[in-house]
Structures are given as C-alpha cells and as structure tokens.
Amino acid sequence: MTTAETRALVDIPAELLPLISLPPLEVLSDARARGAECVWGGEPLSTATAIDLGEREETDGGHWFPRACRPCARRAVLVARNEHPGLCEQCADDSIICKTLRSLRALALELRR
Template sequence: MPSDTVSASDNALTLLPLPEFNSLSQAQVRGATCVWDGVPLTAETAVDLGERRVRRITERVSWFPRACRPCALKQAMDALLEHGQSCEQCVDDSSLCPVGLTLTRAIREARR
C-alpha cells in the first residue's frame, strides 16, 4: 500500500502495488509484457511504473516494471478507492491528502 509521504517529484505510478516479484515471468520482469495480465507491450502501449527495488539473495536490485494502460488505470483507480476508504484526510478534504492527490495523478498518467 502507498506510504504516507509522497514527494511531488515522484512518478505517481510508483505507488501502485505490484504482483509478487517471484510470481512474474521473465517477460514481465523485463517489461516486455504487462506485470498484471501479461499482454505484450510496445513503446507506444507501455506505461512505465517507475523503478522498483527487490531483494535477490544477498543484494537489492532495481527493476523497471511496465503495464498496459487498461491495467495501470484499473490498479490506480483501485488503489485510490482503497486509500480513500481508510484515510481521514480524504474523508475531510481530499484536496489536502498527498497520497490521494498522487493516486489521482496516477490515474491521469495511466490515461495518457
């Protein structure tokens, strides 16, 4: 789940929870296919989900997952809905919640 601190310079899509790294195919890890549904991606159809770090045996390595637009949009909308249900700030005034605003930005980025 997204953290409570989000910088304005963050790629909003990095807040989206991903499938378990070890459950992904090589093509999904390489970014050749969507991390959620395995659909083949091109430079035009891919949505960059930002750098992620994963522990591999004795070290942490970076990887750069990608998704198709429909999956990125669905995941962003689901994350915003889940966050909004448990965030007091979003209930009071969603325009003041940095996580909610960033997830809303993730929805816009997925729609581009």
C-alpha cells in the same frame, strides 16, 4: 494531428508509484519482470504503448523496471485510489484537500483516454 496511435504516453508521477501495488516479482515470468509484457495481464508492450511503473527495488537489493498496458495500469490506479482514503490521515481529516487523492483521480482520468 492527434490520432489514437500517437496519443501521449502517460507518465505516472513518482510520488504515486509506491501507492500502486504490483504482483510479487517471484510469480512473474521473465518477460513481465523485464517489462516486455504487461506486469499484470501479460499483454505484449511496445515503447509506444507501455506505461512505465518506475524502478522497483526488491528486498534482496535487486532492481526491476515493470511496465504495463493502459487498461491494466488504469485498473491498478483505481484500486490505489479506492484504497488510499483508508490509509491516509489527511483523507480521514478532509479528503477534499488531499493532494494524493486528487493526483490519483487525475491519473485515472488520464489513463481512460
């Protein structure tokens, strides 16, 4: 029943979205800024393949809704996972019990499928 075409979309938990850094909006094409193309690689996206990166607010108060293809999203999650321990007090103390680090790992695994 489950095929490659119908694999479940990955939902990035809201609390992890701020940890995933995006390219600055001003360098992005219109298609990338409105989520028609992957915000990182520019791959064309469909609702079946796109990964939602949540609503982002600009310093000027504007809102945009970036989306990404799965490989780029996975790369970005891995970057966030690698950077997280250096930014986290809990991880400096004991990374085994850091919930954020665990969620980032789980998300990277989910995106690998």
